[in-house]
Amino acid sequence: MIEILQQIVNGIAIGGVYVLIALGLTTVFGILGIAHFAHGSVSMFGGYLTFFLVAGQGIPLVIAIPVALTAGVVLGMAIELLAYRPVRKASHINAFIVALGLTMMVEGLNLEFFGHEQVVIPTSFDRVFNIGGVTLPELRLYVILAAALLIAAMTIFVERTKTGQAIRAVAENRDAAILMGVNVRTIPLVVFAMSTALGVAAGIMVGALFAIAPGIGEGLVIKGFAVLILGGLGSIPGAIVGGIVLGITESLAAGFVSSAYKDVIAFLVMIFVLLFRPQGLLGKAS
Amino acid sequence: MTRIAVSLLYAGALVVLIALPQLISVKYYLHLSILALIWLIVSQGQNLIQGYTGYVSIVGAGFMGIGAYSTTLMGMHLGLPVWLTILLAPPMTAVFALIVGYPSLRMKGHYFAIVTLAFNLVIFIVLLNFTELTQGEAGITGIPKPAGWLEALNFRDREVYYYFVLAVAVLTTGIAWAIVRSRVGQILMAIRQNEDLVGALGVAAWKYKLFAFVASAMFAGLGGALYAHYQSFINPEVFGVAQSLDAILAVIVGGSGTLAGPMIGAFIVIFLPEYLRFADSFRLIIYGLLLVLATIFMPRGIVGLAQDLGARIAGRR
Numbered sequence: 001m002i003e004i005l006q007q008i009v010n011g012i013a014i015g016g017v018y019v020l021i022a023l024g025l026t027t028v029f030g031i032l033g034i035a036h037f038a039h040g041s042v043s044m045f046g047g048y049l050t051f052f053l054v055a056g057q058g059i060p061l062v063i064a065i066p067v068a069l070t071a072g073v074v075l076g077m078a079i080e081l082l083a084y085r086p087v088r089k090a091s092h093i094n095a096f097i098v099a100l101g102l103t104m105m106v107e108g109l110n111l112e113f114f115g116h117e118q119v120v121i122p123t124s125f126d127r128v129f130n131i132g133g134v135t136l137p138e139l140r141l142y143v144i145l146a147a148a149l150l151i152a153a154m155t156i157f158v159e160r161t162k163t164g165q166a167i168r169a170v171a172e173n174r175d176a177a178i179l180m181g182v183n184v185r186t187i188p189l190v191v192f193a194m195s196t197a198l199g200v201a202a203g204i205m206v207g208a209l210f211a212i213a214p215g216i217g218e219g220l221v222i223k224g225f226a227v228l229i230l231g232g233l234g235s236i237p238g239a240i241v242g243g244i245v246l247g248i249t250e251s252l253a254a255g256f257v258s259s260a261y262k263d264v265i266a267f268l269v270m271i272f273v274l275l276f277r278p279q280g281l282l283g284k285a286s
Numbered sequence: 287m288t289r290i291a292v293s294l295l296y297a298g299a300l301v302v303l304i305a306l307p308q309l310i311s312v313k314y315y316l317h318l319s320i321l322a323l324i325w326l327i328v329s330q331g332q333n334l335i336q337g338y339t340g341y342v343s344i345v346g347a348g349f350m351g352i353g354a355y356s357t358t359l360m361g362m363h364l365g366l367p368v369w370l371t372i373l374l375a376p377p378m379t380a381v382f383a384l385i386v387g388y389p390s391l392r393m394k395g396h397y398f399a400i401v402t403l404a405f406n407l408v409i410f411i412v413l414l415n416f417t418e419l420t421q422g423e424a425g426i427t428g429i430p431k432p433a434g435w436l437e438a439l440n441f442r443d444r445e446v447y448y449y450f451v452l453a454v455a456v457l458t459t460g461i462a463w464a465i466v467r468s469r470v471g472q473i474l475m476a477i478r479q480n481e482d483l484v485g486a487l488g489v490a491a492w493k494y495k496l497f498a499f500v501a502s503a504m505f506a507g508l509g510g511a512l513y514a515h516y517q518s519f520i521n522p523e524v525f526g527v528a529q530s531l532d533a534i535l536a537v538i539v540g541g542s543g544t545l546a547g548p549m550i551g552a553f554i555v556i557f558l559p560e561y562l563r564f565a566d567s568f569r570l571i572i573y574g575l576l577l578v579l580a581t582i583f584m585p586r587g588i589v590g591l592a593q594d595l596g597a598r599i600a601g602r603r
Contacts, residue, residue, distance in 0.1 A: 029396070035396050035399065035400070083578055083582075086582045087581065087582055087585075090581075090585050091585075092395060092396065093336070093340075093342055093538065093542070094538070094581050094585050096342065096396075096399070097534070097535065097538050097577060097581045098577075098578050098581050098582065100531055100534075100535070100574075100577065101573075101574040101575070101576075101577030101578035101581065102574060102578060103574070104570050104571070104573055104574030104577065105570070105571050105574035105575055105578070106574075107570055107574075108568065108569070108570030108571035108573075108574060109571060111570065112568065112571070218527070222400075222403060222404070222407065222527075225400040225403070226400070226404060228400075229393075229397055229400055229401065233396065233397065260411070260414075260415040261411065261412075261415060263407060263408075263411055264407075264408050264411050264412065267404040267405075267407060267408055268408070270401075270404065271389050271390075271401060271404065271405075274389060274392070274393065274397075274401065275389050275392070278392050278393060278397075
């Protein structure tokens with residue numbers, strides 16, 4: 001029983017990271033209809049940059065994180081402006097190919113700047129709490145809290161603010177939004193800024209909890225898409241539920257079945273859900 | 287372009303491909319050409335589902351892997367002759383494709399793409415971890431070449447293997463042509479244009495989609511089998527998502543929904559990264575940049591560009 005609880009707690013931390021990635025993907029998809037495949041690599045860029053600032057330059061984490069977030073956001077907005085905007089009217093296959101090309105470019109940039117070594121962002125959070133037999137490392141607790149905070153902030157932004165309302169309006173009906181006076185040229189930029197900030201936060205968490213290495217970003221974005229599909233494309237609550245479900249499934253699979261096959265089990269769960277709910281757990285039936 | 291001009295172009299391309307080993311002085315380029323022809327087979331399959339039916343499948347390399355491992359393992363454990371295991375590889379792949387295709391094809395658009403991507407990952411992880419069967423990351427070495435009949439037909443000779451793969455590539459292109467020209471092909475293109483309308487006309491679209499998906503998998507499985515016996519060595523690394531993306535790129539860059547597109551695309555996908563080797567670590571960045579630029583400025587691929595140019599020249603006369 002304790003063991004199950006332990007794995008669930010582990011799963012929530014990983015699930016939180018997945019939720020952050022998936023929230024970025026789902027809002028981009030909702031607005032532009034683009035499967036933003038480069039998202040994982042951009043997130044890893046932020047993680048690498050944080051590592052470089054902290055371990056290489058000796059800059060404290062509290063300064064390094066905002067710097068990495070800003071750099072990531074600029075990169076994300078540049079991608080929207082320079083690469084996705086020109087293919088907005090093209091077929092979704094072409095937009096997807098652009099996304100693949102971008103992934104290669106960002107992966108190449110990461111290799112060029114940060115090398116191909118596996119890196120771990122150093123933190124001083126070394127304490128381990130023990131709550132009724134369930135061990136909870138300090139770092140993992142902070143990751144869960146930070147993820148929860150960011151998810152809440154993003155939800156409030158999208159649900160409660162004027163800009164958030166405009167984002168939802170464009171996602172729902174672009175033409176009607178234009179008629180209502182929404183500036184559809186700036187909205188994608190706002191969405192990319194928000195999505196990339198969440199992505200970079202996830203990248204930093206991965207870098208501190210596990211490690212960053214070439215290829216990790218692609219793995220992460222695939223998990224993000226799996227979450228999207230599980231929860232329902234374009235649905236924010238779906239991304240949150242889907243991410244936690246995927247994280248916990250993976251942890252339980254790693255703890256009780258086989259850690260080598262944990263991803264296989266996670267994907268099979270996703271496919272199984274789709275057989276019964278093709279629109280995802282919380283998606284609307286089309 | 288008139289039908290005669292197109293036929294002449296295909297005939298010319300075939301002549302160049304037949305003469306190629308004589309024109310190439312560097313052995314390495316012959317090696318790349320063999321790989322490009324194998325990719326041509328895989329890309330023709332990819333084109334059936336992606337180009338003609340409009341469903342982007344990201345499991346091409348995974349199916350190649352199934353073809354490669356099934357021909358190898360059947361030879362190793364059942365002692366079957368190489369010719370037979372190569373022939374059995376596509377049907378083996380088809381069985382997997384049926385299992386994968388049934389749940390995947392319930393999804394549309396991005397859902398389908400991502401579910402197939404997940405399947406490619408599943409195949410990759412199983413190939414990597416089921417070490418009792420696949421020997422994992424270390425891979426399987428010493429995969430035999432097909433047996434030759436005469437002294438001259440020794441498949442250890444690269445040139446002989448080149449002509450063997452070329453013959454298969456021509457054959458599979460012919461099959462793809464026949465599919466596209468048939469009623470089935472018409473329905474596939476109708477699904478790409480408007481799937482709801484196809485359903486409304488009383489056609490069970492899912493059967494045709496499944497057919498296109500399974501056919502594309504069989505092409506990939508055949509390509510994988512040829513690859514295994516050519517390299518004599520396989521490991522999971524070459525059957526990952528990145529290689530599936532290469533198949534998609536070959537179709538897009540060449541020109542999706544055209545017969546010539548995958549041919550041109552396959553050679554580009556194999557040769558371009560080689561030519562970018564001089565750029566070393568910038569290679570990935572340049573390759574990605576070229577892709578982005580090509581898609582923005584040349585959305586219908588090289589064949590589309592050539593058609594536009596041809597139409598412009600014809601119009602000026």
